Amino acid sequence: MKREGYVYLTPMPVRIWHWINALGIVTLCLTGIQIRFPEYIGVFGRYKNAIILHNAAGIVVTGIYLVWLIYYGLIARTLRKLYIPTFTDVKKGVFRQATYYLYHYFTGAPNPHHSQPHDKFNPMQKVAYLAIMFGLLPLVCASGVLLLNVAPLRDWVLMMGGIRLLVSAHFLIAASFTSFLFVHLYLATLGHTPLAHFKPMWTGWEKVDHESDRA
Numbered sequence: 001m002k003r004e005g006y007v008y009l010t011p012m013p014v015r016i017w018h019w020i021n022a023l024g025i026v027t028l029c030l031t032g033i034q035i036r037f038p039e040y041i042g043v044f045g046r047y048k049n050a051i052i053l054h055n056a057a058g059i060v061v062t063g064i065y066l067v068w069l070i071y072y073g074l075i076a077r078t079l080r081k082l083y084i085p086t087f088t089d090v091k092k093g094v095f096r097q098a099t100y101y102l103y104h105y106f107t108g109a110p111n112p113h114h115s116q117p118h119d120k121f122n123p124m125q126k127v128a129y130l131a132i133m134f135g136l137l138p139l140v141c142a143s144g145v146l147l148l149n150v151a152p153l154r155d156w157v158l159m160m161g162g163i164r165l166l167v168s169a170h171f172l173i174a175a176s177f178t179s180f181l182f183v184h185l186y187l188a189t190l191g192h193t194p195l196a197h198f199k200p201m202w203t204g205w206e207k208v209d210h211e212s213d214r215a
């Protein structure tokens, strides 16, 4: 299907993954804060409620991460093309894109990157999404699964230095992950209108705007 003036950027499985993931991560952050600081925060009522919800959201986020991986890696087969930055991306593109976000955007200059289905992320997005999807997200999921304290994984927990070390690592990774979320939300609003990048995450279609393209 074709639409005049629009480009189909985000296939449905990715959109479904993204919004379930976003809801799951927000739930994990809120319940995680209550679990870590129960004396200050009680949004979910009893401490046990926060734990049950945290575990459930963690299992969902871990499960759909695997679905995301299978979709991009084995079905669409676009993982490498979309997510792995090239040498030029790292050498020049990241700097050019950062300069755009920090300065040129405010002068009204056009975005140096023009998204296409086979090249939808700018170099900064590629680097950030690669680090998130192949670094922080799998790490936070893996440490969370180990903390579920199920029998066959207990030996692994001991091998990794025991529960206390694992809890600290899980918290630190989750905190770094949360800082990504704030930057992600801010940069996502830098399209030609504040909602320009949010709409394609619902519909799949992005309006082509040659004056100031996608952030």
Ligand code: HEM
Residues within 6 Å of the ligand: 010, 014, 018, 021, 022, 023, 025, 026, 125, 129, 132, 133, 137, 181, 184, 185, 187, 188, 197, 198, 201
């Ligand atoms: C409240 C939460 C969130 C909102 C409102 C949000 C919003 C958006 C928007 C507007 C886009 C499209 C623009 C772009 O590509 O940058 C996007 C893409 C993306 N977001 Fe989020 N996001 C949220 C949470 C997350 C979380 C927690 C992750 C962590 C894994 C994440 C990972 C991604 C990825 C990997 C893409 C690119 C997807 C693709 O097209 O392949 N987002 N998000």
